Amino acid sequence: MSDPYPNCQVNGQAVLSIVGGMEVVQARALRILAENGISPLKPEGWYPLTHVLNSFKLIFEKIGPSTVRAIGRKTPDTARFPPDIDSLEKGLRAIDVAYHMAHRGSEQIGGYHFEPRDRRSAKMMCDNPYPCDFDLGMVEAICDRFRPKDALWVRIEHDPKSCRRRGDTSCTYLITW
Known part of the structure; x- marks a missing residue:
């Protein structure tokens, strides 16, 4: 089977x-x-995306x-995120920014697409090659870190209509607070 990401690399900090x-x-x-x-794994190194995905x-x-x-929950602790994040929406939008900062060599790697639904809910569509459990952990970590002050909790549900584990092209998470 040929490598679907032959030129794409992931930085060591993200790995x-x-x-x-x-x-x-x-x-x-x-x-x-x-x-x-x-x-050896070096924070400043770059590694083939396929090798990282095979590790997962x-x-x-x-x-x-x-x-x-x-691992997904730990990623925001080690990955480079923009410094001006001060809200849940900015945090969830920043996942896509950080994702693209941590990868190079291909624009065909999907991403993390935030969409507000109303004042207290949103959805995050993930169409990247990483496992859905990884993405769920990362979304959870960002929701924990940037939970709105007037919210007791943030709930994240995997939308059953789409899941990469079943072969779909994306997973969608429904987020309420």
């Missing part, structure tokens, strides 16, 4: 979220990355979806 999300088993994370040609596939198969989700 470090895999190690950060696997806190208890960091040595295992580094082994999985090395098995996929990502060694192994993590999902060998350890499980909750670990992939934990």
Whole structure:
């Protein structure tokens, strides 16, 4: 099977979220990355997107979806985000900005598309090549970090109408607060 992203690379700072999300088993994370040609892992390095995606596939198969989700939750801690984020909407919109800052070599990698629905709800459509558990974790982390002060909680639901795990081109998350 040919590589759908032959020229696309991911910066090492973003790949470090895999190690950060696997806190208890960091040595295992580094082994999985090395098995996929990502060694040594350097924050300033650039690595083939296909190698990163293959690492996620192994993590999902060998350890499980909750670990992939934990990696997503850690990503905002290690990825470069714009500095002026002070609201939930800006935080959710910034995921796409940070995603494109962390990748180079291809514009055909999809993204994270925020759409407000009303004053207290929105949706996030993710049409990138990463696993949906990863995206859910990242959206959760941003919602936790930028929860509106007048909201007791932020609820995130995976819209059952679209899921990449089933072969769809995107996943959509419905967000209410």
